[in-house]
Amino acid sequence: MDFTPPAGLEGWEKWGSDEPYEDMAGPFFYQRTPQGVVSAFKVEPKHLNGGNAIHGGMLMTFADYALFTIALDELTDTHAVTIALNGEFTAAGPSMGFVYASGEVVRETGSMIFVRGTINADDARTGPTLLNFSGIVKKLKKRS
Template identity: 25%
Template sequence: MNVQAEAVATGFIELPFAGGEHFLSLTGPLYAKRDGDKLVLGLRIEKRHCNIAGICHGGMLMTFADMQLGLGARFGAEEEFGFMPTVSMTADFLAPAPLGAWVEGRTDLLRATRNFLFCQCIVSSNGAPVMRASGIMKLGGAPIPIKGLPNLRTLLK
């Protein structure tokens, strides 16, 4: 199976920050689309994402969920925020995501305070839940732009 040649799910575009010399260049590319007022991230599971059992490594799913939580909460908030460090994150692994699967995440922003965003997400593989995660993201003072990432609401009109 040539996973690289498989199509990206309909409506998704590649996020421009997935390349370069940082951690996401090793794990991506990540894709995104708007679903109403929600940001949905997507990822095609490649061999490099898998453990020795041939399923997506839990650490890769955690990385994906961390991005989904942060960007999804940022997208759902009324204000525009820049980089938000993860203060806390918990995860429950529900089922495997096999090689070649299309993985999607959706975030619910539960609460926003002056300093934190509280959120949760469900990560699904081919429509079935594979992971549930919750997180707390730290807000800074003035918005800090994420290098190479345009305003997501503008990008995903």
């Protein structure tokens, strides 16, 4: 599978190593900006539902990915898993173009990171909001 960012996302990065499900669903990319990390994917026919809008499950999958990119700086040298993910759909997703996710770490404890964000069409911060999401990422203890 080719993980070269598509035209329009030149210079963006793929998250870590192999992520079989995310690679198949996306692929997704991220970029650090002065306002924080932004994630994106190019909408393809495989992302659409029968109504020719982005499938809600696709948006939730992307939100799960975005939890980790938003919390990127808090996840250095550790493995982590999602233990909660909530979302509120606010608009239908477009059948073409790009979709972006951005957000913030709300709180971090010794083992958990609380994140909230939005998924927007067309522009990371000013485009139409498709989904508001929040979640909790649990840092796992390192195996010896």
